[in-house]
Amino acid sequence: MASMIELAEEGMRQVIERIKEIGRARIVFIALYGSVSDDRDTPLSDIDLAVFYAGNKEERFKFRMSVLGRIGDKFDIQTFQDLPLYIQKEVITHGELLYYREYDVVFNIYINVIKNFDDFTQHLKLYYSYSGGDSIVE
Known part of the structure; x- marks a missing residue:
């Protein structure tokens, strides 16, 4: 008899294949993030997947709805963008890359997220320094 871990891994493989079938060449990467990726999950946890889908906002929305209509409720699919x-920063720092098409493209996306987050952090620190409030960023 298969263990629960083996069943979960098989379910994950099937979902990834279904996402790739629906999105085809527009799928840049698929990453696991959230409670399952960092071992905080409970029996009630869903499985969070971030999918970078190359398309405009409307195309990404249609893609996401198409995927959600074809997989179980156990999975929460979000478009990375x-x-x-x-x-996004959590996905790239604590998540697990499950599928990617081209490493260089993924690398550049990750670098851009890090740069954007660092820029945001600097502005947030400046805001807190002027407001006299406690900073929530280190």
Whole structure:
């Protein structure tokens, strides 16, 4: 009999293949993030996947709806570009890359997120220094 881990891995493989079938060449990468990726999951946790889909906002929305309509409720699929910057940063720093088409493209996307987050952090620190509030960033 297959273990729960083996069943979960098989389910993950099937979902990744389904995402790739739906998105075809527009899928740049798929990353696991959230509670499952850093071992904080519980039996009620869903599995968070960030998919970089090369398309405009409307195309990404249609892609996401198409995927969500064809996979189980256990998976939460988000398009990477539409995630808030701080979650994009979480995906690239704590997530696990499950699939990618071209390493160089993924590398450049990751570098841009890091640069954008660093720029944001500097502005946020400046804001807190003027407002007299406690900074939430280190």
